Amino acid sequence: MRVRCLPLVDALERDGELVVMADDRVILLSELASCALTLAETSHDLSSLAAELVARFGPPPHGDEISAARSVLEELASHGLVTLEE
C-alpha cells in the first residue's frame, strides 16, 4: 500500500501532538497518528512506515505492525489527511 499526504491548511505541533486543519476541519491527532502523518510526508510505503512506527513506539499491543500501521493510516484517511493506494 502506498500513502500520500493531502494538503493541509495549517498544522501546529506542541509536545509531540499535532493539530491539523484540512479544509475547514480542525483535528487533534494522537501522538501515534501525529507521527504517522509526519512520516507519511517522506515515507510513502506502508511497510517502511510501519517499521518506523515500531522503532519509535515499540510493537503494537495487538496484531502485527503492518495491520496496526494500516489502521492508523485508515484513520488519517477517514479525516481526509492522506490517501491510500493499494
Place this chain on the structure above:
Amino acid sequence: MTSVSQPSINLAIEGLGFGVDLSISGSLAEDAYLRVADAWSGALRPFARAERVLRVRAGVGSEEADLADLDLDVLLHNLSQLVTQTVIEERAGDLMMFHAAGLAHPSTGATVALVAPSGTGKTTVSRLLGQSWGYVSDETVGFDESLTVLPYRKPLSVLQGTGYLKAQESPERLGLREPPAHLALTAVVLLERDAAVDTVEVEEVRTVAALPLLAEQTSYLTRHEQPLHRLADALEATGGLRLVRYRSAEDLAALVGDLIGEPA
C-alpha cells in the same frame, strides 16, 4: 397610483471597527429611525465615513432595499442579523472573530471573550455582567493580531411578554456599562452551561486540544493565513483556553473578576 419617493433617513453605526450607514426609507421611516437609533445607541458612529450602506425600507415604499418589512418589530430583528452578517463578512480574514460575549474592565480595557455557541447563554451573561463590566458584545468578539478588540455593541435580544419575537434593546436601556476606548483581549473562556454543576468548574485546556473546540466557534477561520498558528498565538498570549462549566450567569462574576479585574 404613483409612488412618491420619500427622502431616506441615515443612521451611522459601527461594528467590529467597520462603518455601516443605514439608509431608512418607506412610510414608517421616521418611526423606524427612532427605534433603530435607540436600539443601536451603543454602536452609533458619529464621524468616520461609512464603508457600506444598507438600505432599509420600513412600511410601504418603492425604494430598493436590502431589508424591508411592514412590521417594525420584525424589521429590527432582521436588521440585527443583517448588520451582524455584514460586519462579520467584511472583517473576515482580517480580525479573528469568536462567537462570544465580550466584557471589558471599565477603566483598563482588559477584555474577556466568553465563547459559546448560539443559544447557550451569551446574551444572558452579557445582560447580567455587563452591568458591572463594560459591554463589548453579546454576539461576536473580534480582535486583530495585536489582540486589540474591536467592539460590536449591538442591541441585545430580550424576550418580552408573550411575543414570539425578542425585542432589540440597547445596552444603555438595559443598564449596561460602556467599555473604554481601547480594549485588549486578556482571557478566552469557553462556556458550557450545565445545570448539574454546583460551583463553577474551570479546566485549563492545552493549546492543541483547545484549537478544535475554538475553531467551531470562530467565524471564517479559513480566511486567515496559518489560522491555527494565529489562534494558538492569541490563546497562549492570554493564558490559554479555560473551559468553564457553570449553572447560571451570576456564578461567573467571580471568575470574570479574576480574569480582567474587579470593576471600580
